[in-house]
Amino acid sequence: MSEHGIKKRLFVPFLQLFTLALAGITALSMGSTDIPFSDLADILLYQKDTAEYHILVGLRLPRLILAAAVGGSLGLAGTLLQGMFRNPLVEPYTLGISGGASLGVCLTIIFHLNNVFGIMAYPVSGFAGAGIVIFLVYSLSLRSGSLKRESMLLTGVMISFVSSSLVMLLMAVSKSDDLHNIVFWIMGSLDEPNLDLIRIVCAGSIIGLFVSLFFCHDLNAMVLGEEEASFIGIHTVRTKKVLFVTASLLTGLSVSVSGIIMFVGLIIPHFMRMVFGGDHRILILNSFLGGATFLILCDLFARTVIAPLELPVGVITGIIGGLVFIWVLGKRQVVL
């Protein structure tokens, strides 16, 4: 890397933006009714009464936007958590944060909190559940001395188990109406009819992106360890607080709308770091855009491979992610 390396590498996010656009157009055109690329613009602009227009604007576009926002959020949350815990295996799912968020959302469904607080109850409860888990994992792993990677992962996995058991408990004692709602939501898909929720997830992911970019230097320094980072003037405690809240927000919002989608936060930051380097100034943008592209493509695959039926998108990310996890674990020396 030459002296101007970082500026040269800025073209990478632009490349990613281009890939994202390409994936988006593909996702718009493919599905149970194929709409050729060449007709997309024409339909969107001039043929507002056709069935194709309604498929595009009513179904595929919201789904596309949600996939991009959720994928970006999860990729970004993974990057933030890996940077702060200095552990390449952590991500919202392995740390149990997704589990906590899903427990929060289940409670909302059972207690019908959405009747009291409106649609906002889902994202807020997801955010709260995620935040509580991050706090738990962090304080538990701190208590056992230094941040040990194995113990932290084990804590996270256990919290995942506990929260999924609690979700099952809630399902067992809930009325059949609620049960239907929970199952429907847990199956997790990006097919979300409520536009308000999609807007909230979009806004949350973009806010998260800007907050993270603001702390990119801090994250770079914290790769060296917290004490070293404080020696170069980083307020590590404040940085961690802000970024933990950001990661809970990103994860909580995603889970509350689309259910648990595993391992996006593991695969994407890893891949981006390996290919384009670990400088968080670039990595944050790369992970966000890469996560968005990845989830759009996974979702496209999920809804076309056995059309007209649909696979849950989590199945696909789970299979790819699980394999990547094992591969990373097997590498002799893993560095951030």
Place this chain on the structure above:
Amino acid sequence: MRQQPQKNVFENGVRENSTSELLQICNLSCGYPTGEVLAHIEFCASKGENVTILGPNGCGKTTLLRTIAASLAPLQGRILLNGTDIREIGRKKRALEVAVVMQGIQTAQMTVHEYVTLGRLPHFQPFQFFETEKDREIVDQFLELTDTARFKDIPLTRISGGEKQLVSIARALVQQPSLLLLDEPTSHLDISHQAHILELITRIKKELEIAVVMVLHDLNLACEYADSIVLIDTEKGGIYGMGDPGSVITEESVKKVYKTDVLVIKNPVSEKPCVFLTNRESDATRKENNDYGQSF
């Protein structure tokens, strides 16, 4: 470094003494909430001076260094940098004055150049995203000075222990500090790297007029390169003695602090004290001791 007379000045109020000392440590107790490790620590360091902290393993050398670096809160007493308490200086401003090289750097997936550039962070303006031309020049300058420019594009994971130490020092120097703290910069290094690093430190303290406070565990290296030595005694939980190497490192003080019999003679070239161990189990030693009618 001044010893006893200085103490009175401290007692009369620190601000009154307008010495040239950059770092003043006044009646410092340090340790952890669970217990005090060291007490009544007082010493000073001025620009261009190398103060080396010596003491047996586990005596609290590193704790002291971390307290000076403001990474640990002192239990009592104050640490003054240019007359201001170090804990009252903002974190970022402190990083412009004090640079720290701890033992063993985290291996991160970044190149040497990227790692050294991190040292410029305290100089970044708020909302500054990229390093400036000046930052790049300073990074290049210290990469040259520490002789690390030749592997600046190699990832940190692929350089040797000695090279890592040099790179850490380069990262500290680009902060352009007035005080450099080092924790055992020569540990696990062979003799050529030890000499190389300590000569580099001597050069930078002179050329850049930096005060250097470092922890070493090798008595001979400390005697050879330090301007003054602070010898810490575990039993006393404080300073056993301090001053220039010749006056601090004697057979008596080493026996008292390290519980080891040694031979201290003068290095014929530098006239600094030189500490020798003798193998008490070897035949030659036994013979000599028998000749003098002594036994262990």
